[in-house]
Amino acid sequence: MPRDERGYWRPDKDIGAPNPVFSWPPKPLDAAKWLKEYLWPFTLFYMIVAVLTWLYLTPEMSRMTEFRPGWMLEIFLRNQLMLIALATVLHVRMWTQKAQGYQYKWSLNWMGKSRKFLWNDQVRDNMFWSIASAGTIWTAFEVVLLWAYAKGHIPYIDPREHPVSFVLILFLAPLWYNLYFYWAHRFLHTRFMYKLVHHVHHRNIDVGPWSGVSQHPIEHVFMYASMLIHPLIGAHPLNMIFQGQFVTFGSIVGHGGFEEIVIKDGVTISSYGNYWHSLHHRFFECNYGEPTVPFDHLFGTNCDGSPEAREKMLARMRAMHGS
Numbered sequence: 001m002p003r004d005e006r007g008y009w010r011p012d013k014d015i016g017a018p019n020p021v022f023s024w025p026p027k028p029l030d031a032a033k034w035l036k037e038y039l040w041p042f043t044l045f046y047m048i049v050a051v052l053t054w055l056y057l058t059p060e061m062s063r064m065t066e067f068r069p070g071w072m073l074e075i076f077l078r079n080q081l082m083l084i085a086l087a088t089v090l091h092v093r094m095w096t097q098k099a100q101g102y103q104y105k106w107s108l109n110w111m112g113k114s115r116k117f118l119w120n121d122q123v124r125d126n127m128f129w130s131i132a133s134a135g136t137i138w139t140a141f142e143v144v145l146l147w148a149y150a151k152g153h154i155p156y157i158d159p160r161e162h163p164v165s166f167v168l169i170l171f172l173a174p175l176w177y178n179l180y181f182y183w184a185h186r187f188l189h190t191r192f193m194y195k196l197v198h199h200v201h202h203r204n205i206d207v208g209p210w211s212g213v214s215q216h217p218i219e220h221v222f223m224y225a226s227m228l229i230h231p232l233i234g235a236h237p238l239n240m241i242f243q244g245q246f247v248t249f250g251s252i253v254g255h256g257g258f259e260e261i262v263i264k265d266g267v268t269i270s271s272y273g274n275y276w277h278s279l280h281h282r283f284f285e286c287n288y289g290e291p292t293v294p295f296d297h298l299f300g301t302n303c304d305g306s307p308e309a310r311e312k313m314l315a316r317m318r319a320m321h322g323s
């Protein structure tokens, strides 16, 4: 696979192109191809998990009208188990067993040992922040919102009466998160917020699945606050549950470290956005959002890893910091 002078993978396809869904004049074929890559397989998989979670792994509404430990613990455990299972499966296959070696891996490094990490160990450090903070704060948002739904404080649509609105909100949830997080992420890159909060995530230059939700608790509050759109628009609790799961699962898969996951020779599944975000971890001041929304292109913060793009980013940083 083609690599640059420091061993970082340079994909041969045009990774820096803006999302064709927002192209003008429209490019329907490109947009359809992009949509397929965006939805298949991970986003559709998350949607199925959200439906099953609502149907089989969420307590009855009548139980959730009071804050009682039983049902809150059930939600805490199911969220933690799902988080741990997804990160573990990807980590063991791609990083421990090295099932596909360096194929589609953007860096030549593996998870590191360094004094900057808790217990001097990147994986254990990342596991700690993911389980102790992300899993807990995600559950806290979900529990409070489910209580408010159960109590009747939040009116919501019935999918049987409004199937189109329900499905539309489900499909727009990933887009909403990417739109929201671009701005939250730029705020986290202000000098104050970076030093206080965001540096915890950025200690990971090389990232793996466990790095996905390895952040400071304040950053987790920002991430999971994206769930609050659902009570505001009267969406069904399932939509809110999907939003929280998308934040968690999407971040874990999005930091997997591989742009494609090789199933067998010649058969891969797309782990869309990995390479794009890896450039953010390598260069810091670019690609704040996902390629899904065109904000990086619109505001000139996009970087495709090419020498020209890196020069443009350095010039922008010099202008920002006045040196």
Ligand SMILES: [Zn+2]
Pocket: 201, 255, 277, 281
């Ligand atoms: Zn990241």
Ligand SMILES: [Zn+2]
Pocket: 185, 189, 198, 202, 280, 284
């Ligand atoms: Zn960042």
